[in-house]
Amino acid sequence: MTETIEIPTSVNQLTPAWLTAFLGENGHDTSIVSVAAEAVGTGQMAGSYRLTLDHGSPTDLPATMVAKLATGGPEQREFGSGVFRNEVRFYRDLAAGFTVPMPRCFAATISDAGTEFVLLLEDMGEAVQGDQITGCTPAQAESVAVAAAGLHAPRWNDAALLEEMPLPGVPEREMMESILAPMADVYRDRFSPDTTSSAAIDWLVREAGDWLVAPLRNAALIHGDLRVDNVLFGPAGDVTVIDWQTITTGNPLRDIAFLLSTSLTTEDRRKHERGIVASYHRALVTEGVTGYTLDECWTDYVANLIQAPLIIVFGSAAAQPTERGTAMFDAMLSRSAAAIDDLVPGGLGGR
CATH class of the missing domain: 3.30.200.20 (Phosphorylase Kinase; domain 1)
Known part of the structure; x- marks a missing residue:
């Protein structure tokens, strides 16, 4: 220091x-x-x-x-x-x-x-920061997902890491639940989300506590905010991940679910998400992860789509209000709400 x-x-x-x-x-x-x-x-x-x-x-x-x-x-x-x-x-x-x-x-x-x-x-020179509002191409999202395997795999289920950075428990759940509903109300007042997006916020408030402390079969260090605004894209197609402010331990598919559900258009996500998850899974195996099937990986992807509305609601409260920020959070929630509606059984069925 x-x-x-x-x-x-x-x-x-x-x-x-x-x-x-x-x-x-x-x-x-x-x-x-x-x-x-x-x-x-x-x-x-x-x-x-x-x-x-x-x-x-x-x-x-x-x-x-x-x-x-x-x-x-x-x-x-x-x-x-x-x-x-x-x-x-x-x-x-x-x-x-x-x-x-x-x-x-x-x-x-x-x-x-x-x-x-x-x-x-x-300084990454000619690399260009991704644009969260515009989103990215499926090829770019796949490159980021494959790169993320280099974060998740090296300390996959590492006991020393989990001792140093424990998974959340009852105190963290209680703290989150004490502020989540009020922050969700603030989000609604500030952004006036449409019907589907508002239903995703209701679902988040209803499900987040159980999700946060659900037992995990696999855990790793995660970025926590893996989206294209936090990636630099080089002229040769290479990627560099930046903004490591939200690291934590958890299910690694939190990163992949957040990336795909907020950074791809809904049409592109529907067409390409299974293939991108499969590419990510292959990268994990290449990096040395064993005993983890593609079906388990996909199940974890769907189970962690809640990462997106959670980060959006909390992130919007922490950020300084700007015109771009408003457009960004609106686009992210709209895309992630569509993913939840598509993939989570009964997720937004209470609308």
């Missing part, structure tokens, strides 16, 4: 002197003489900026990096402290154990309170 210098909460505080000291404390010898910054990405909880650095002398460090930091007001940063800790923890302590494609992290720091943090990450 960087303790000798104050952690910035504004891009203007990422000065040459601060960056030089920060990189030095993280084992990189440089003396930056100038820095230029431009905003990148569409993050809802933190700001991201591409930094163009003049190192002043030869160095192994690149000339550009992406800086991610908490930029909101004190209340917003306090609200986000848990997810900030998650992302710093992932890059510092966990990332090296996985094969999922992700940016290299050059330096990381977070305050004791978790309300201030900075990450200096690899």
Whole structure:
């Protein structure tokens, strides 16, 4: 942790002197003489900026990096402290154990309170961030799902991981249920969802408690917010997964259900989801997972479609209101509600 210098909460505080000291404390010898910054990405909880650095002398460090930091007001940063800790923890302590494609992290720091943090990450160059409102192609979704196997498989049913990051239990269920219905009401007031989407919210409130603590046959580290806004697509079709703020342990198909039900159009999902789940399953097997059939994988996919409305309702409350955010959450809930209606037996039958 960087303790000798104050952690910035504004891009203007990422000065040459601060960056030089920060990189030095993280084992990189440089003396930056100038820095230029431009905003990148569409993050809802933190700001991201591409930094163009003049190192002043030869160095192994690149000339550009992406800086991610908490930029909101004190209340917003306090609200986000848990997810900030998650992302710093992932890059510092966990990332090296996985094969999922992700940016290299050059330096990381977070305050004791978790309300201030900075990450200096690899600039992925010509890669383009996915657009959650437009969605992605089936081929792109398949590439992301296959890449996700490199997150799930390496610590599949890893007892040490589950001891370090326990699965939710009764206290977590009680806490979630105490705030879920009020947050669902806030979502309805803010977004005015259509009939099917509103039924999906009713279903979420009704089913989420049992789902959260249901016994699992398989568990792994999951991204928790795996959708195309959190993926960079390279010119050669390669993918890089970003925004590791919501990592947790759980059924790995939570990630795949969330990805496909929110990032594909309803028509594309209906045509391609079984094939994409099969490709993901093959990737798990290739990565070393055994004793897990494709039928079990599909059953887990359907059982975890609840991940989408859950993240949408909670995420919309945490995010700063923006015109794009409103359109994004509306599109995501509409698509995921259609998936629930299609696949979950009796899921929205109470409409």
